[in-house]
Amino acid sequence: MRQAPARLEPQFAIDTLLQTRLIEFIRSARENGFSLGIAEEIDAQRVAQFSGITHPQHLRWGLRSLMCADRDDWERFDALFNAYWRPVRTQRKFQPSPSAPGAPQAAQREDKKGGGQGAAAEVDRSGVGTGRDAGDTGVQKGASRQENLSQADFRFLADAGQMRIVEDWVEHLARRMRRKITRREKLQCQGRRIHMRRTVRNSLRYGGTPIQLAFRRRIRLQPRLVLLVDVSRSMAMYSTVFLRFARGIVKAFADAEAFAYHTRLINITQAVRQADPIKLQHSLSLISLGWSGGTRIAESLTVFNRDYAHRLNDRSIVVIVSDGLDTDAPDRIPPQLEKIKRRCRKLVWLNPLLGREGYEPLTGSMMAALPFIDLFAPAHNLQSLIALETALIAL
Amino acid sequence: MSKAPKTEAFQKNLLEAGYIAERSLAATLLLFTQLQRPLLVEGDAGVGKTEIARALSKIFDCPLIRLQCYEGLDVNTAVYEWNYQHQLLAIKLLEQTEINPAKAEQDIFSEKYLLKRPLLQAITESVAPVLLIDEIDRADEAFEAYLLETLSDFQISVPELGTIKGRCKPYVVLTSNATRELSDALRRRCLYYYIEYPSFDKELRIVNTRLPEVGPQLARQVVAFVQALRKTDLRKNPGIAESLDWAAALLRLKVSSLDQDIETVMDSLVCLLKTREDSAGLTRGEVERLVAGAL
Incomplete structure (x- = not known):
């Protein structure tokens, strides 16, 4: 039942609009912490060529395999996909506190990781800042979020x-400190176990008689x-x-x-x-x-x-x-x-x-x-x- | 022609090769054959990661080359090794002949004395094989980096011989059990699929397909029992392989229904519980409750 690993012909022509949308999608995924490069942008086009947009489910599966790198990504992908490709109404559901497109990446990350507490934490933070802003002399026991702007003495x-x-x-x-013994071995001029490959190499010099032995030893790191x-x-x-x-x-x-x-x-x-x-x-x-x-x-x-x-x-x-x-x-x-x-x-x-x-x-x-x-x-x-x-x- | 039937056809091919796959997995695998990127499959032990490679090699009717990774895996076991015995013998034989030394060395380090290990073998096959790199997380980082290079260039250099260019691009399937975090570079190069434990229906189909003699009633009970068992707090969850083992064991023990003989069922649980804590933790009462739920 030979099934021809031969290439399939691309089945769908991709227009410029879809191309742009795909690249934008990959960019937005990248901002959301997915690790993606140019190679992925190109392969995403090929995924779309094979699955087309008439079958969104196939596009989803294809892009999911292409873009995810671990289980975390795998579980977040659907929400991201929906947020981008579904109509605006559903888009709201994805990020609890969607940040403006121009906002710095770090802030977006924080929102995402912090989950639903984004806005609440924000209020908290400013509260701490103004309430206890006693400056350097004020006694602050325990933890606070305030940064100390004076320079320390080192x-x-x-x-x-x-x-x-x-x-x-x-x-x-x-x-x-205990060194980790690796199973990998390195070449030594003295030792107990023979390094065959180098010994054979050395023996060529003496017409095949293994006079000069090479040894191997485990590496300790x-x-x-x-x-x-x-x-x-x-x-x-x-x-x-x-x-x-x-x-x-x-x-x-x-x-x-x-x-x-x-x-x-x-x-x-x-x-x-x-x-x-x-x-x-x-x-x-x-x-x-x-x-x-x-x-x-x-x-x-x-x-x-x-x-x-x-x-x-x-x-x-x-x-x-x-x-x-x-x-x-x-x-x-x-x-x-x-x-x-x-x-x-x-x-x-x-x-x-x-x-x-x-x-x-x-x-x-x-x-x-x-x-x-x-x-x-x-x-x-x-x-x-x-x-x-x-x-x-x-x- | 639309794409959907193609995925379905591929899903059917997988089924004929003895692998029951969800549509999303079939779609990914179809894409995998087109994109020429390696496929990284993760998931708990016993969900059928390795089987994917086996099914693919059946479908494409090509050889399956397997590289089992372990700590300390090095070039000599993964890529190539010189055949020392033959080399030494050849040196001895060459002594007798009047052959110039330069040519002699060239002869001793020729492909004749090169033992191909899985990676080298995979790229020099005439038909693109399926290369299964099993449990990549067990190999160390240095090997992972080497693999990354090989997988992008499909060429291997042997210092004594020169660079060996690949004749084909193998279909590379990597599996990982997450005992170690893989490098981001490797993850990025690969397509990714995470296999969950199968749903009730899928697992039932697998048991029915693999062990038709178990019969629909017992199969249903076995699967329901195992599915419920996975929801309890076990240290090591039973995979599909364990379900199949257990079904086969029950068949041997002539159990036709789980409630028929709790003692025998208890004895046969060794097929499912693989740690001491788990087998000590699952009491008779608990088993009875699970059996009642599975009927």
């Missing part, structure tokens, strides 16, 4: 004595640490030590990365890597707008997932440093942590409050996060970090 990072203690310890840690440090006001007491920790880690581990977040997420890897204390101070000051302000953990994690998560792999150990005091809704945290967890090897959460007498992780965000955490440990100063050595090495 001279502590250059304190040579303190930094040396951290660096010594981190280097020690880096040497001892260092874990990649990714550090997310909360530098909001509630963490101000501890951020010093953790930034030192971040600096030590970034220097000691080959491809470690460090991020700081408060209401926004900032990549500080390059900045803390700088050896010159003045340059270090300078580059950190530039990105420090909002330092010691409020906290938006879920939002920061969302940004992390969107922009940086693709760098995680099965060697990555993600370390989140936070007290878990958050102004975002607690239910926004689990999906984000789940995404991180799926991409990394281990997820560690260091909580400075955990060391305190009588503290239990009962804040909403902390409770929501617990199921995803592999190692949940207290850390409030250098000593407590050093005490964690065994736990970190064992990861």
